[in-house]
Amino acid sequence: MTAPLLRLRDVAVEYGRGAARVRAVDGVDLDVRPGEILGLVGESGCGKSTLGRAATGLEPLARGTVEFLGRPVEPAGRRRRGADLRRLQMVFQDPYASLNPRRKVGELIADGVVLGGGRRADGLRRARELLERVGLPGDAVGSYPHEFSGGQRQRIAIARTLAADPACIVADEPISALDASAQAQVANLLSELVAEASLGMVFVSHDLSVVRQVAHRVAVMYLGRIVEIGDTATVWSDPRHPYTEALVAAIPRADGAGTLPVDLPGDVPDPAAPPSGCHFHPRCPLVQDRCRVQDPRLEPVAGRSAACLVRAPGSGNRAGAVPLTGPGRP
Amino acid sequence: MAPLLEVRGLRVALPTRRGPQLAVDDVSFDVDAGEIVGLAGESGSGKTMTAMTLLGLLPPGARTSGSAHFAGTELVGLRRRAFRDVRGRRIAMVSQDPATALHPILTIGTQLTEHMRHHLGLSAAAARARAVELLADVRIPDPEQALRSYPGQFSGGMRQRIAIAVALAAEPQLLLADEPTTALDVTVQAGILRLLDRLRREKELAVVVITHDLGVLSAVASRVHVLYGGRLAESGPAATLLTRPRHPYTRGLLDALPHPEAAAAPLRPIPGAPPSLGAVPPGCPFHPRCAFAQPSCRVDPRPEAVPVDPGHRLACPPDPLRGRPAEPVAAVRTS
Numbered sequence: 001m002t003a004p005l006l007r008l009r010d011v012a013v014e015y016g017r018g019a020a021r022v023r024a025v026d027g028v029d030l031d032v033r034p035g036e037i038l039g040l041v042g043e044s045g046c047g048k049s050t051l052g053r054a055a056t057g058l059e060p061l062a063r064g065t066v067e068f069l070g071r072p073v074e075p076a077g078r079r080r081r082g083a084d085l086r087r088l089q090m091v092f093q094d095p096y097a098s099l100n101p102r103r104k105v106g107e108l109i110a111d112g113v114v115l116g117g118g119r120r121a122d123g124l125r126r127a128r129e130l131l132e133r134v135g136l137p138g139d140a141v142g143s144y145p146h147e148f149s150g151g152q153r154q155r156i157a158i159a160r161t162l163a164a165d166p167a168c169i170v171a172d173e174p175i176s177a178l179d180a181s182a183q184a185q186v187a188n189l190l191s192e193l194v195a196e197a198s199l200g201m202v203f204v205s206h207d208l209s210v211v212r213q214v215a216h217r218v219a220v221m222y223l224g225r226i227v228e229i230g231d232t233a234t235v236w237s238d239p240r241h242p243y244t245e246a247l248v249a250a251i252p253r254a255d256g257a258g259t260l261p262v263d264l265p266g267d268v269p270d271p272a273a274p275p276s277g278c279h280f281h282p283r284c285p286l287v288q289d290r291c292r293v294q295d296p297r298l299e300p301v302a303g304r305s306a307a308c309l310v311r312a313p314g315s316g317n318r319a320g321a322v323p324l325t326g327p328g329r330p
Numbered sequence: 331m332a333p334l335l336e337v338r339g340l341r342v343a344l345p346t347r348r349g350p351q352l353a354v355d356d357v358s359f360d361v362d363a364g365e366i367v368g369l370a371g372e373s374g375s376g377k378t379m380t381a382m383t384l385l386g387l388l389p390p391g392a393r394t395s396g397s398a399h400f401a402g403t404e405l406v407g408l409r410r411r412a413f414r415d416v417r418g419r420r421i422a423m424v425s426q427d428p429a430t431a432l433h434p435i436l437t438i439g440t441q442l443t444e445h446m447r448h449h450l451g452l453s454a455a456a457a458r459a460r461a462v463e464l465l466a467d468v469r470i471p472d473p474e475q476a477l478r479s480y481p482g483q484f485s486g487g488m489r490q491r492i493a494i495a496v497a498l499a500a501e502p503q504l505l506l507a508d509e510p511t512t513a514l515d516v517t518v519q520a521g522i523l524r525l526l527d528r529l530r531r532e533k534e535l536a537v538v539v540i541t542h543d544l545g546v547l548s549a550v551a552s553r554v555h556v557l558y559g560g561r562l563a564e565s566g567p568a569a570t571l572l573t574r575p576r577h578p579y580t581r582g583l584l585d586a587l588p589h590p591e592a593a594a595a596p597l598r599p600i601p602g603a604p605p606s607l608g609a610v611p612p613g614c615p616f617h618p619r620c621a622f623a624q625p626s627c628r629v630d631p632r633p634e635a636v637p638v639d640p641g642h643r644l645a646c647p648p649d650p651l652r653g654r655p656a657e658p659v660a661a662v663r664t665s
């Protein structure tokens with residue numbers, strides 16, 4: 001197996017201080033390998049974006065380590081990022097906010113080339129190549145971001161990211177703000193880029209149905225912790241954590257059958273005062289007494305890992321002992 | 331029984347630097363009481379401008395023609411003053427972002443009861459009692475406490491429920507919901523869709539859901555109208571339209587969606603982007619992106635939506651998908 005590009009161990013991120021202290025990410029381990037897209041899904045407030053930012057050194061860690069190509073990733077404060085972090089890049093959700101409206105597209109991309117150690121003189125030529133690679137005309141170098149649609153702007157943002165010659169990209173909701181036809185276009189583009197250049201990618205999204213199409217592996221987060229992680233096909237077709245099941249069941253199907261998606265009652269709890277035991281227990285249909293006191297750890301079960309005392313009660317037990325009759329099963 | 335809302339030949343021209351441009355072009359549809367109708371389309375399809383017409387909230391200089399008959403009132407050409415008795419009172423709106431719909435520094439109670447006292451003339455006590463009822467209706471836990479709280483104290487899903495409660499405060503007959511769940515998580519979305527469906531059944535509320543997500547419409551809408559470039563491409567019963575679409579654009583939208591049941595495969599996007607205002611190509615607006623386009627599709631007149639089956643209208647004279655099986659076909663250009 002190839003060595004991971006990005007390696008997170010026991011990562012925790014905290015905000016605030018004193019009584020208002022919030023643990024947004026709580027003890028996460030992740031590996032991202034070359035040519036792999038790792039999907040990171042969960043509801044808003046689950047810590048997935050914070051984790052993405054921590055993985056790129058944009059967020060200080062309260063605990064744990066992040067390594068990129070074997071070197072520690074540390075927040076650089078407001079100073080410039082170290083040269084060794086240049087090949088670890090981020091794509092953001094909103095292509096309206098992430099591109100400077102006063103600069104031409106060619107200049108924006110050339111910035112990435114300069115950042116990557118190239119010369120500005122080469123930047124414009126490279127910008128044309130990259131624009132064509134992401135499916136835009138090379139002539140777009142002379143235009144301003146506002147002249148493009150949302151999907152085209154996200155392509156420009158991706159071209160700028162590629163200009164820095166990344167080995168690993170963390171994409172935070174890269175298609176959520178786009179129109180229906182642009183979503184599929186940009187998702188496919190990211191898949192192609194990863195395959196072509198053997199990039200590693202973390203694809204952060206609230207939409208499991210999209211993650212399922214692009215990611216090789218998926219990690220499901222709830223209240224700062226990973227509750228299930230494994231090969232996408234395995235997790236999707238046979239989710240073991242009740243929360244993953246609920247996410248799958250809530251996806252509306254465009255099949256004309258008029259079926260209402262299954263509701264998961266309740267909201268993500270306040271991360272400043274997380275529930276005792278398993279964080280999911282107040283919303284869980286399978287809750288048992290021990291779930292209220294005992295903290296589940298990720299345990300291997302049926303070809304993936306899940307943190308559920310009921311479904312994955314330790315590597316020695318067979319998970320089949322518990323019937324799969326949560327609300328998520330059709 | 332006449333429909334609650336009857337839109338016929340609606341046209342909306344917006345002023346631009348290059349003169350007035352049609353944002354809505356000959357759109358017709360009906361909405362019955364107790365029915366959820368979907369307007370589907372991407373940005374620039376005219377779906378939001380259609381809703382703004384029904385609310386009398388078009389930008390200054392916009393010109394409308396055609397008709398929109400709502401429970402005895404003609405909305406097209408209705409004076410601004412007269413619209414005040416319709417908007418909020420008889421037709422209400424829920425938008426994508428509940429954060430902007432609610433006032434951040436007024437309590438939920440103030441926002442709910444002001445609406446009722448203004449539109450329904452209720453006393454403070456009666457309004458308060460009804461506000462508690464409404465919040466319970468949209469499943470806000472502890473409504474009494476919620477009345478004293480501020481929007482910022484609630485999650486996004488809860489805020490959208492509260493925004494729906496505010497919209498329903500004056501007992502409207504029609505609710506326009508513009509991308510009501512786009513900003514929400516799927517689990518929360520499921521709750522809001524169930525809420526809309528329950529309000530439709532129990533209160534005979536008519537709802538127009540505006541979205542680009544055909545999955546959402548499949549869940550709640552009985553009829554769906556697909557708009558492209560300001561015009562109706564196809565409209566019909568949701569079950570027919572989503573299983574046997576006849577317009578290549580509808581087919582393309584469906585194919586571009588991730589399909590939970592099918593094996594994982596690359597998504598099948600529609601190439602290109604929808605046209606912007608004033609840049610709608612001649613003939614069929616979709617022809618540059620359509621795999622079946624013929625020479626006749628590229629020239630005016632624009633195809634009109636004509637009945638092809640009972641309740642099913644199609645604006646595609648070549649009708650290449652007629653009799654095609656339900657599985658995906660290459661409906662759009664692949665280059």
